[in-house]
Amino acid sequence: MPSATLLGQSILSGLFIGGLYALMGLGLSLAWGYLKLINLAHLAFAFLAAYVTYQFVGYAGLSPPVALLIVVPAFFLLGVALQALYTRFAVGEFASLLVTFGIAVIVESLIQYFWTADFRKLQIEHGTASLRIGTLFVPVIEALMLLVAATLSLATWAWLRFTYLGKAMRASAENPEIAAAFGIDPRRLALLMSGIGTAYAGVAGVFIALTSTLFPAQIFAWVGVVFAVVILGGLGNPLGVLAAGLAIGVSESVTMAVTEPTWAPLVAFTLLILVLILRPGRI
Amino acid sequence: MTQATTQRWLGLARIAAATALAAVVGAGQADAQSGQPIRIGSTLALTGPLAATSQVHKIAGEIYVEQLNKSGGLLGRPVEWVLKDDQSKPDLARTLYEQLITADKVDLLMGPYATGAILSAMSVAQRYNKVLVHHTFGIPSMAKYEMHFPAWALGPTPEATFPNQLFDALAASPKPPKTIAIVTSKFPSVHFLSVGARDVAKKRGLQEVLWLEWEFGNRDFGPIAARVKDAKPDALWIGAIGLEGVMLLEAAKKIDYEPPVHFHLYPAPGPTAKAPEAKNALAATIFEQHAPFTNNPVAANFVKEFNDRAAKAGLPDNSVEVQAAASYTAWQILTAAVNGTKSLDDKAMGAWLKANRVDAIIGKLRFDGPSNYGDDLMKIKQLQDGKWNVVWPKEYAAPGASLKTP
Numbered sequence: 218m219p220s221a222t223l224l225g226q227s228i229l230s231g232l233f234i235g236g237l238y239a240l241m242g243l244g245l246s247l248a249w250g251y252l253k254l255i256n257l258a259h260l261a262f263a264f265l266a267a268y269v270t271y272q273f274v275g276y277a278g279l280s281p282p283v284a285l286l287i288v289v290p291a292f293f294l295l296g297v298a299l300q301a302l303y304t305r306f307a308v309g310e311f312a313s314l315l316v317t318f319g320i321a322v323i324v325e326s327l328i329q330y331f332w333t334a335d336f337r338k339l340q341i342e343h344g345t346a347s348l349r350i351g352t353l354f355v356p357v358i359e360a361l362m363l364l365v366a367a368t369l370s371l372a373t374w375a376w377l378r379f380t381y382l383g384k385a386m387r388a389s390a391e392n393p394e395i396a397a398a399f400g401i402d403p404r405r406l407a408l409l410m411s412g413i414g415t416a417y418a419g420v421a422g423v424f425i426a427l428t429s430t431l432f433p434a435q436i437f438a439w440v441g442v443v444f445a446v447v448i449l450g451g452l453g454n455p456l457g458v459l460a461a462g463l464a465i466g467v468s469e470s471v472t473m474a475v476t477e478p479t480w481a482p483l484v485a486f487t488l489l490i491l492v493l494i495l496r497p498g499r500i
Numbered sequence: 501m502t503q504a505t506t507q508r509w510l511g512l513a514r515i516a517a518a519t520a521l522a523a524v525v526g527a528g529q530a531d532a533q534s535g536q537p538i539r540i541g542s543t544l545a546l547t548g549p550l551a552a553t554s555q556v557h558k559i560a561g562e563i564y565v566e567q568l569n570k571s572g573g574l575l576g577r578p579v580e581w582v583l584k585d586d587q588s589k590p591d592l593a594r595t596l597y598e599q600l601i602t603a604d605k606v607d608l609l610m611g612p613y614a615t616g617a618i619l620s621a622m623s624v625a626q627r628y629n630k631v632l633v634h635h636t637f638g639i640p641s642m643a644k645y646e647m648h649f650p651a652w653a654l655g656p657t658p659e660a661t662f663p664n665q666l667f668d669a670l671a672a673s674p675k676p677p678k679t680i681a682i683v684t685s686k687f688p689s690v691h692f693l694s695v696g697a698r699d700v701a702k703k704r705g706l707q708e709v710l711w712l713e714w715e716f717g718n719r720d721f722g723p724i725a726a727r728v729k730d731a732k733p734d735a736l737w738i739g740a741i742g743l744e745g746v747m748l749l750e751a752a753k754k755i756d757y758e759p760p761v762h763f764h765l766y767p768a769p770g771p772t773a774k775a776p777e778a779k780n781a782l783a784a785t786i787f788e789q790h791a792p793f794t795n796n797p798v799a800a801n802f803v804k805e806f807n808d809r810a811a812k813a814g815l816p817d818n819s820v821e822v823q824a825a826a827s828y829t830a831w832q833i834l835t836a837a838v839n840g841t842k843s844l845d846d847k848a849m850g851a852w853l854k855a856n857r858v859d860a861i862i863g864k865l866r867f868d869g870p871s872n873y874g875d876d877l878m879k880i881k882q883l884q885d886g887k888w889n890v891v892w893p894k895e896y897a898a899p900g901a902s903l904k905t906p
Contacts, residue, residue, distance in 0.1 A: 219727075219730070220730060222726075222730075223723075223726050223727060223730050226722070226723070226726040226755055227722065227723040227726055229722075230720060230722025230723050230726070230751075231720070231722075231723075233722070234719060234720040234722070326547075329547065329551065332814075333552075333555060333813070333814050333815060333816075334546075334547070334551030334552045334554070334555055335552040335555065335768070335770070335771075335815055335816050335817070336552055336742055336743050336768040336770075336771045336816075337771065337816065338743060338746065338771045338774070338775065340774055340775065340776070344750075345750055345753040345754050345777065347754045347755065347756065349756070354754060354755040354756055356754040359754075429719070429747075430742070430743040430746070430747060430771075432549070432551075432552055432742075433551070434547075434548050434549040434551065434588070435549075438549075438717045438719075439719075442719075466720075469720065470720060470722065470723045471723075473714075473720070473723035473724060473727075474723040474726065474727065477712070477713060478712055478713065478714040478715075478718065478723070478724055479686060479713050479714060479715050481714075481715075481718070481720075482715055
């Protein structure tokens with residue numbers, strides 16, 4: 218029987234990795250839900266941002282917050298530019314799978330070209346710092362990552378629900394023709410949404426660089442769990458993505474704490490299958 | 501002048517002598533090269549999850565072929581290396597080896613990198629009766645082909661010999677461990693040795709306080725670190741590949757835990773050396789770039805060349821260790837077989853290799869044991885002051901280095 222400390226520590230660990238799942242899934246969910254793009258390149262962009270952060274922090278000597286301030290706007294612009302291309306070439310929902318897969322492969326190759334295929338690990342001062350709360354330890358960077366994931370999810374949800382732009386975005390996704398009749402420009406909204414989604418990939422990338430090991434082929438290792446988070450959370454539902462990320466993260470961690478860690482990867486997909494059976498209208 | 505300085509000067513003198521010798525021999529023989537090139541075909545995982553290590557093999561192979569051509573090639577003919585990318589996919593490696601033999605019509609084969617791809621290549625080599633020398637095959641008992649020749653000298657039963665070697669080293673330390681936690685990736689060649697370590701630990705009376713397995717590619721080491729902390733082992737065996745061991749140690753540090761003695765099976769040496777948590781980590785090796793290994797002038801010359809090329813290629817770690825040394829050794833084995841038989845006849849080369857010993861940079865190799873394996877030449881190294889030093893067996897220890905335990 219695992220001790221209370223072990224269980225508590227594992228739940229914390231699950232919340233933190235769940236926060237990262239949510240960060241990585243957020244932009245993907247928005248693009249799929251509102252732009253009808255199944256953006257496989259999203260994870261590639263997150264890892265590109267991680268490598269750029271590695272370069273800025275590890276070699277140029279910038280601090281992680283400064284790297285974040287550069288990466289996020291740059292990735293916003295990248296998202297806008299890509300959306301302009303998708304619109305120009307009328308890339309639809311299923312075509313986007315192929316197109317964005319191609320982009321992901323190109324990004325992976327570029328990463329390998331510039332940073333080689335070798336393992337990279339960013340070493341920063343106080344990178345393993347933790348706060349002690351009773352018998353539990355809270356790693357500072359991971360806690361910050363969870364906080365950022367929760368804040369972005371909540372802010373995006375509030376933006377979509379309460380602001381004019383957000384309402385316009387939802388209207389445009391539901392019925393573009395009727396929305397256009399009310400003066401909404403779906404093209405400009407799509408550019409904005411794509412920019413925001415890709416900027417979120419940038420945010421995720423900064424935290425990946427701070428917490429994980431980097432190597433180019435890793436991009437595709439995350440596809441399964443992040444897609445599970447997006448589908449479980451509901452397309453275009455930021456709070457759902459956060460909840461799904463945390464649920465999967467905690468389930469995986471507790472599984473690792475009480476049974477064999479090899480069972481952990483099954484958790485995400487078991488949850489996904491259950492949800493798809495019980496609530497088939499999820500996609 | 502200190503002893504270390506004297507040794508450095510002696511080392512430099514040896515490298516200079518070896519370079520001069522190679523230049524003289526090369527000048528004499530390079531002109532003698534003529535005729536069609538001898539084409540040696542192989543694949544490497546130039547892309548995909550195993551690409552990091554394959555870059556090392558590519559550089560080592562390029563250095564060897566260049567040196568070989570400078571010194572007259574093989575049988576007086578130049579050598580051409582036909583290299584294809586198997587994308588870290590064993591099924592693709594099989595197809596590409598078929599292609600190398602039937603379409604590219606290469607004269608000789610060189611093995612790919614990693615156990616899965618090597619097994620695939622071995623089945624093709626067997627179908628066409630070709631000699632297959634390979635770099636780093638991790639599960640000797642699975643190699644059934646009579647003309648496969650391993651450069652990575654693990655011995656026929658590394659699952660027993662290697663853990664015994666590690667536990668011998670720990671038993672000789674001032675505070676031998678009484679309990680052990682064995683945690684491991686399920687990556688096949690890693691898992692195989694970890695299971696062996698479990699059996700050996702039991703036979704030696706080491707109490708196993710934890711046994712855990714994770715899938716290759718595991719992202720969250722927090723719960724595993726928490727379980728190791730709970731188990732309070734005297735020693736920790738981490739059946740890790742790449743940076744899994746570092747990720748586990750970092751996760752442990754975040755919960756204020758540092759395992760007293762930690763062994764990492766196949767770590768990425770460069771990035772591991774840079775991780776502060778990995779201080780005093782133990783790992784397996786067959787070669788490190790220090791004496792006595794670099795007393796061999798060929799090895800010293802290769803180390804110098806590899807360090808330069810790896811730096812130019814932008815590899816984060818430029819040192820020669822297991823992978824680069826095994827790769828260079830594989831080429832030495834193939835060359836020895838061709839020179840020994842003075843032919844490209846695979847059957848003759850296979851018979852010659854079984855009957856003779858090959859002098860390589862990792863030691864003297866033989867292939868007359870079970871599954872063509874000879875002696876287990878594995879050693880134990882430790883990360884000391886940011887540098888990997890062999891510490892066991894003592895006769896291979898880096899000058900002045902010995903096993904450090906808490």
